[in-house]
Amino acid sequence: MSGLSVGLQRRGVAIPLVHDVSLDVGAGERLGIVGESGSGKSLTMLAVMGLLNPPLCATGGSIVLEGKELLAGGDAALRRARGVAMGMIYQDPMTSLNPMIRIGTQVAEGLRAHGVGRDEARERSRKALIEVGLTDAHKVERLYPHQLSGGMRQRVMIASALVTAPKLLIADEPTTALDVTIQRQILRLVAKLQKERNMAVVWATHDLGVVAQFAHRVAVMYAGRVVEIAPTRSLFRQPEHPYSAALLGSLPSRATPGKARMNQIPGIPPDPTRLPVGCPFHPRCAQATQRCRVESPALTERRSGSMAACFVPPENWTRQNRP
Ligand SMILES: Nc1ncnc2c1ncn2[C@@H]1O[C@H](COP(=O)(O)OP(=O)(O)O)[C@@H](O)[C@H]1O
Numbered sequence: 001m002s003g004l005s006v007g008l009q010r011r012g013v014a015i016p017l018v019h020d021v022s023l024d025v026g027a028g029e030r031l032g033i034v035g036e037s038g039s040g041k042s043l044t045m046l047a048v049m050g051l052l053n054p055p056l057c058a059t060g061g062s063i064v065l066e067g068k069e070l071l072a073g074g075d076a077a078l079r080r081a082r083g084v085a086m087g088m089i090y091q092d093p094m095t096s097l098n099p100m101i102r103i104g105t106q107v108a109e110g111l112r113a114h115g116v117g118r119d120e121a122r123e124r125s126r127k128a129l130i131e132v133g134l135t136d137a138h139k140v141e142r143l144y145p146h147q148l149s150g151g152m153r154q155r156v157m158i159a160s161a162l163v164t165a166p167k168l169l170i171a172d173e174p175t176t177a178l179d180v181t182i183q184r185q186i187l188r189l190v191a192k193l194q195k196e197r198n199m200a201v202v203w204a205t206h207d208l209g210v211v212a213q214f215a216h217r218v219a220v221m222y223a224g225r226v227v228e229i230a231p232t233r234s235l236f237r238q239p240e241h242p243y244s245a246a247l248l249g250s251l252p253s254r255a256t257p258g259k260a261r262m263n264q265i266p267g268i269p270p271d272p273t274r275l276p277v278g279c280p281f282h283p284r285c286a287q288a289t290q291r292c293r294v295e296s297p298a299l300t301e302r303r304s305g306s307m308a309a310c311f312v313p314p315e316n317w318t319r320q321n322r323p
């Protein structure tokens with residue numbers, strides 16, 4: 001996708017919430033999207049899925065999947081194509097699972113909606129349940145969502161997203177509510193399925209630990225824009241944006257997992273309806289110069305192979321933000 005923007009319609013004007021986001025992800029690639037809560041990760045994902053509801057709407061840009069433009073056409077055929085080509089998993093499975101419908105029926109639903117016959121749909125959804133590790137699929141498909149544990153519900157949601165064999169899987173913080181062990185199992189499971197199917201996966205999270213474990217490349221979002229995009233290793237070795245560096249500084253140390261308190265980044269994420277002039281990060285940035293207060297930096301290529309939207313190169317940073 002390129003130049004994607006999302007706005008909130010209010011009294012006839014669109015208040016920008018996501019600004020000119022361009023991302024591409026190839027078959028077999030795992031892209032992480034990281035940023036604090038409110039940075040625009042979910043809106044970006046929902047725009048790609050075509051799931052924004054008024055007053056939210058995509059206000060510009062384009063989303064291309066295998067050479068086909070998806071954003072321009074709002075018609076049913078395109079929406080259906082999107083439904084088959086992309087799957088999405090969410091933080092809370094209960095938002096996508098219907099509590100009144102048996103698991104088997106729900107997983108088969110995506111296939112039935114695309115004209116697959118009842119028997120084949122049942123067969124394929126059973127296979128999908130087994131694939132996500134629910135080996136007693138015969139039993140599970142008769143149950144209702146509330147009869148499953150949180151981890152099992154996540155697996156069911158992954159099965160529903162994958163049953164149509166999508167080219168792109170979009171994950172919006174699906175492991176955030178789970179305990180660390182189950183979180184790791186889910187990450188491993190998605191990575192395994194991703195490899196087997198050579199799928200593209202986009203995984204949004206506020207957790208850099210998840211990114212480190214999972215992503216080949218990372219896009220860092222702040223205030224509704226991408227401020228850095230880099231191979232995961234480069235990002236961790238040499239962040240090119242002070243916000244990325246600050247995020248990395250707030251990783252709890254390995255020595256005392258779970259115990260260390262996160263060093264919070266000073267200041268609070270900006271209100272998207274009242275963004276400062278200049279670089280949106282400058283009020284919280286230890287490296288900000290006069291230029292940053294008046295001019296907004298664009299994403300530019302860096303020596304490390306990363307792209308970053310910052311006027312101040314790392315070699316000029318004061319110690320405060322240096323990794
Ligand atoms: N339905 C909505 N109405 C108004 N503002 C919204 C709505 N959804 C999201 N926002 C705002 O858009 C910004 C980005 O939100 P979101 O994409 O959910 O962030 P993230 O997923 O990174 O936490 C936030 O400031 C949020 O308050």
Ligand SMILES: [Mg+2]
Nearest residue numbers: 041042172173
């Ligand atoms: Mg979100």
